Structure formats: structure tokens, C-alpha cells
Amino acid sequence: MTSLRIKGFEVRTDRLYxxxxxxxxxxxxxxRVRIGMDSLGVETSGTLAHLSAVxxxxxxxxxEPFGSLEAEKYVGPLVAPLSGTIVAVxxxxxxxxxxxxxxxxxxxxxxxxxxxxxxxxxxxxIEGNDAIARRFAEKVTEYRLEGVLAE
Amino acid sequence: xxxxxxxxVIDFGRVSGLRSQTLWHAIAHGVSSGAPPTLxxxxxxxxxxxxxxxxxxxxxxxxxxxxxxxxMVGGGPVYVDDGQYFFQIVVPLAMAPARRGDAIRTLLExxxxxxxxxxxxxxxxxxxxxxxGDRKICGHAAGQISGSVVVVGNLITxxxxxxxxxxxxxxxxxxxxxxLAQMRRYVLATPADxxxxxxxxxxxxxxxLGLGAEPGxxxxxxxxxxxxxxxxxxxxxxxxxxxxxQNGMWxxxxxxxxxxxxxxxxxHRVTASFHDDEIKEVRVEGPDGTFEEMDQLLAALAxxxxx
Numbered sequence: 001m002t003s004l005r006i007k008g009f010e011v012r013t014d015r016l017y018x019x020x021x022x023x024x025x026x027x028x029x030x031x032r033v034r035i036g037m038d039s040l041g042v043e044t045s046g047t048l049a050h051l052s053a054v055x056x057x058x059x060x061x062x063x064e065p066f067g068s069l070e071a072e073k074y075v076g077p078l079v080a081p082l083s084g085t086i087v088a089v090x091x092x093x094x095x096x097x098x099x100x101x102x103x104x105x106x107x108x109x110x111x112x113x114x115x116x117x118x119x120x121x122x123x124x125x126i127e128g129n130d131a132i133a134r135r136f137a138e139k140v141t142e143y144r145l146e147g148v149l150a151e
Numbered sequence: 152x153x154x155x156x157x158x159x160v161i162d163f164g165r166v167s168g169l170r171s172q173t174l175w176h177a178i179a180h181g182v183s184s185g186a187p188p189t190l191x192x193x194x195x196x197x198x199x200x201x202x203x204x205x206x207x208x209x210x211x212x213x214x215x216x217x218x219x220x221x222x223m224v225g226g227g228p229v230y231v232d233d234g235q236y237f238f239q240i241v242v243p244l245a246m247a248p249a250r251r252g253d254a255i256r257t258l259l260e261x262x263x264x265x266x267x268x269x270x271x272x273x274x275x276x277x278x279x280x281x282x283x284g285d286r287k288i289c290g291h292a293a294g295q296i297s298g299s300v301v302v303v304g305n306l307i308t309x310x311x312x313x314x315x316x317x318x319x320x321x322x323x324x325x326x327x328x329x330x331l332a333q334m335r336r337y338v339l340a341t342p343a344d345x346x347x348x349x350x351x352x353x354x355x356x357x358x359x360l361g362l363g364a365e366p367g368x369x370x371x372x373x374x375x376x377x378x379x380x381x382x383x384x385x386x387x388x389x390x391x392x393x394x395x396x397q398n399g400m401w402x403x404x405x406x407x408x409x410x411x412x413x414x415x416x417x418x419h420r421v422t423a424s425f426h427d428d429e430i431k432e433v434r435v436e437g438p439d440g441t442f443e444e445m446d447q448l449l450a451a452l453a454x455x456x457x458x
Contacts, residue, residue, distance in 0.1 A: 044250045049225070050205035068204065072279060073225035074251040075204045075294035148250045 003105075004133055007140040009039045012105045013132050016125040018081035019139050024105065025081050025125060027118060032087060035066075035080075036109040037100055040139060044148060046071035048097035053078070053089045053111055060086060062124065066111060069097070081125060084115035158357050159189040159367035162349060168199035168231065172220045173380035174369075175239040175303065176296060179223075181373035183298035188242040189367070190356050192349050198232040200318050203292065208391050212320050220384050221392050224294035224301060227404055227457070230318045234309030235290075236345040238262060238352055240302050242360070247300040255279050255293045258302040261355035262289070266306070268351035269343040278407035286339035287406040306348050310340040322401045325434050326413040326422045332432075333405045333424050402457040412452040421448045428453060 002013040011017075015026035022041025026034045037045075053067035060066045065077035066086060090109050093099045100108040115121055126135050143149040163174055171193050178189050199218040200211060203226040210228055211219065217230075240258050247254040256279055263281055266273035266288070273289070276282050281289035281304070291304040312334045321327035357364040369377065383389050401413045413422040419437030423430050430449060 046250070046252045052205055070203070070205050070225040072252050072255060073203070073292045074255055075223065075225045076251065077295060143249065146249070148248060148253065 002129065004129075004136075006133055006136045009043065009136065009140060010105070011039065011132055011136050013129045015105075016081075016122060016127045017132060017136070018079075018125050019135055021079040021081060023079065023081040026109075028112065031114050031116075031118070032112050033082070033084070033115060033118065034109045034112050037078075037104050039104055040136070040143070042101050042104050044143070045069060045076075046074075048100055051078070051094045051097045051100070051110070053094060054086060056086055056089055058086050060084065060113070062121070078110065080113075082113070082115055082118075082121040084113035086111050087114050088112035156362060157187045157367075158353075158360055158362035158364045159187040160353050160364050161189060161191040161367055161369070163191060163193040165196045165233075166193050168195045168197045168218055169220060169381060169384060171195040171231070171237060172201065172222055173377055173384055175241065175301065176223060176380045177369065177373045177377040178239070178241050179296035179299045179301050180376045181370050182241045182243060183296070184372060186370055186373065187367070188240075188246065188360060188362060190353060190364070191239045191241070192237065192345075192352075194233060194236050194345065195231055196233055198230070198314070200228055201231050202228045202390075202392070204294065204392075206392070210320055212318055215318055217318065219390050221390050222292065222303075223296050224292040224303060226290075226292040228319060229290055230311065230315040232309075232311060232314070234307065234311065234340070236306040236308060236348065238304055238306070238349075240356055241299050244295065244298050244300055246360070251293070252279065254300055255291070255302060257359075258293070258300070259291060259304065261359045262304055262352055264355040265348055265351035266341070266343075268355070269347045271341045271343055273341075276407075280407045282406075283339060283341065286337050288339050288341045306343060306345060307338075307340045308342045308345065310338060312338065319403050320401075321403070322413050322415075323420055323422065323436060325420070325436055326401065326403075326411065329422050329424055329432060329434060330403050330405070330411045333409060333411055337405050337409050400452060400455055402452075402455065404457040410457050412455070414448055414452055416444045416448050419445070421445055421452070423449055423452055425453060425456065428456075 004011050015024045022038045028034050050070040060080040062083045066080045067078040263273050263275045289304045293302045316331035353364045404410045408427045411424045422434045424432045
């Protein structure tokens with residue numbers, strides 16, 4: 001596992017990223033991937049009050065919600081970064097969403113999915129040290145220019 | 152209507168409690184599908200309880216006999232009646248700031264200006280509450296529904312604090328009394344002409360969004376979607392929603408930063424009100440004598456505010 005600090009935000013390079021929805025995807029073997037929220041997603045969400053997820057066994061397509069979050073009375077979707085079947089939900093995180101804020105890349109994982117063809121799904125995501133560092137930095141810059149993040 | 156340059160304004164007038172929820176959910180789907188950004192207004196003609204998307208039905212008073220509708224936006228259970236005049240601003244996702252708190256603030260600021268236009272000295276505080284002084288005057292909630300962002304709020308021309316305090320499940324009468332006392336202290340009705348508020352809000356939202364306001368109606372697609380929501384919102388499975396995690400403590404929010412909490416230990420119940428992490432009132436129920444664990448219980452309550 002390699003951890004980088006990009007313009008004040010931690011990013012792990014041992015996984016894939018969907019930077020549109022700020023989700024990370026980590027291959028945990030046997031066709032399963034673990035999914036969570038990246039540090040920019042945590043920052044732009046505000047203090048998480050509630051999380052919910054669809055039931056284990058649900059088939060979700062890439063771009064569709066697999067659950068929802070609530071912060072500051074704002075409810076928004078948790079968007080699946082790839083297609084597959086949900087095989088596990090991190091109950092601890094859904095009981096106490098603060099764990100996502102305190103440890104988004106490890107104990108703050110949200111769900112595990114089985115995906116039929118991870119190789120095919122990788123194309124829509126960002127991976128590799130250089131690409132992750134560059135695209136994450138671009139996103140931070142974009143958010144700062146838009147006023148989404150403080151300087 | 153040019154959907155890229157117009158702010159559709161729909162005044163639904165008085166509607167049923169159910170429709171006061173389902174209409175704007177249907178609009179959210181319409182805006183997601185290309186209908187213009189929309190500002191809508193309505194006044195429910197009956198009392199009901201509205202509960203936030205993630206909140207448990209077990210937070211409600213089991214003796215509640217009012218209809219309950221679960222909304223797709225956030226916040227806790229609230230009492231609604233015809234003394235509350237509602238507005239909803241619905242914009243495509245791309246028009247709202249990416250940071251959720253900023254989206255709420257950006258989409259509430261024109262309403263605050265409208266409150267001022269009709270003579271109410273409202274401000275938007277640091278916690279995104281619309282207040283006069285330190286008293287909340289507008290209940291609001293927000294969310295992303297399909298591909299649009301919705302912020303809902305109300306002009307409270309009359310507020311029944313007792314009814315509002317009665318809809319929540321309270322662990323004791325003392326806790327309910329304290330909740331009611333804090334509601335009376337911190338929730339304020341601001342009687343104003345709803346027609347004037349509609350005009351002011353229309354002007355302010357149009358200016359803020361850079362869109363010309365035009366009266367409109369629901370699209371055919373939105374009418375179809377309205378039927379879907381009319382059915383969904385009375386489905387017991389939808390109303391019951393999700394289970395909650397209360398950690399053995401009861402918490403009830405009055406406004407951001409102000410809440411009442413209650414918990415038991417060794418046969419005593421401790422109820423306290425909290426203002427920005429400070430303990431303001433403490434009431435203890437139980438047998439006479441020293442209750443040495445009270446400090447720990449208060450600390451535990453203070454560490455678990457409702458969010």
C-alpha cells in the first residue's frame with residue numbers, strides 16, 4: 001500500500017478511483033472488490049449523519065446508486081463505480097458513518113461487490129501512481145477554483 | 152419555455168398533505184429529464200408528519216394519529232400543518248455547487264432575501280439555519296433526487312409548538328416538556344403574506360440563478376411521475392423505512408446546535424438541553440439521593456448530538 005498526500009488530501013495508490021463520484025475500488029481477490037469513498041468525497045460531503053445501502057445480493061449497474069448518504073440535511077446517492085452484485089456491507093460504517101471520515105481507505109470501506117469482469121470495468125476508472133496523483137491534483141485544483149474547497 | 156434560460160414557477164396553492172410532498176418529488180424527476188429549473192409553492196390543507204429519508208419510524212410518538220409521509224430529502228421528523236407555506240427550488244445537478252453545504256447555502260440565500268423583502272429580518276447562520284436573532288424561522292431540507300438538487304423550506308406563519316413536540320417519541324414526560332420548552336424558545340413563527348413572499352422569492356431566485364421567471368405547469372412526464380409518488384408515499388413499506396441506531400440515548404433536535412438528550416442509568420433518567428455543546432438545563436428523574444454517575448451520563452449525551 002502506498003499513501004500519497006496530494007494538495008492536502010490523502011490518496012492510496014493500491015486501488016482504482018472513480019473521481020466523478022469519489023469512490024475507490026480495491027481488488028480483494030476471488031472476483032471481489034471492496035468499495036469506499038475517497039478523501040475528497042469525504043471533504044465535500046460535510047459531516048456524515050446517515051448512510052444506507054441496498055441489501056446484500058442486489059445487482060447494481062455502474063453509475064447507479066448502491067445506497068445514500070446524508071450530511072447537513074442533504075441526502076445524496078452513493079454511486080456504484082462498477083457493475084456487479086453486492087456481497088457484503090460494512091455494518092459498522094453504516095451504524096456509525098463517522099468511521100468513513102476518520103478512516104476512509106481502510107476500516108471505513110462501505111461495500112464489497114462481485115464483478116463478472118473487473119478487467120473490463122477498469123477502463124472507466126483511474127489507476128497507477130502517476131495517473132492517480134495527477135488526476136487527484138487536477139480535481140483538487142478544479143474544486144479550489146470553483147470555491148468548493150478552501151485554499 | 153426555453154429550459155436553459157427560464158425559471159419555471161408553479162403555484163400549486165392549497166393541496167393535500169400527500170400532494171404537498173409528492174408534487175415536488177415529481178418535479179425533481181422532471182427537472183432531471185430536461186424540464187427547466189423550477190420554483191414551486193404550496194400550502195398543505197391538513198396536518199401531517201414528514202419524516203426524513205434516513206430516519207426511523209420508531210422516532211415518532213406511537214400515539215401519533217396523523218398521516219406520515221417519508222420524504223427523499225434529509226432531516227428529522229417534523230410536524231406540518233396549514234400554518235406553513237412551502238417553497239421548493241429544484242435545479243439540475245450541474246447548477247448546484249458540488250459541496251453539499253454550499254449547495255444548501257446557495258439555494259437558501261434567495262429565500263432569506265425574500266424573507267427580508269416581506270419584512271422579516273432573517274439571516275442565514277453559520278449552520279445554514281434561517282434565523283431571526285437566534286430563533287429558527289424556516290424548516291429546510293435538501294437532497295439529490297435523480298439528476299436534480301432540491302432544497303425545500305417554509306414560511307411559518309403560525310407554529311403549533313405543542314403539536315410539533317408531540318409527534319416525537321419521548322422517553323418521559325419530563326423529556327417532552329424540555330423539548331417543548333426549547334422549541335418554544337428557539338422556533339419562531341413569522342406571520343407574513345404568502346403571496347408577497349411568493350413574488351419576492353420568484354424575483355430573488357430568478358436573479359440568483361440568472362433566469363427569467365415564467366409561470367408554468369407540470370409536464371406530462373411529471374404528471375405520470377406524480378402518480379408513482381402518490382402510490383409510493385402511502386406504501387407502508389416506504390413509510391416504515393429504515394431502522395435507526397439510537398445507542399440507547401434519546402436525542403431530539405430543536406435547531407442546528409440546540410438539542411435535548413435523555414438517557415438512563417441506575418434507575419435515574421437524566422434529561423438535558425444542549426446549546427452549542429454547553430449544557431443548559433438538567434433534569435433528573437428517579438429515587439432521591441446522590442447520583443454519582445450523572446456527570447458521566449451527561450458527558451456521554453454531550454458526545455452524541457443528533458446530526
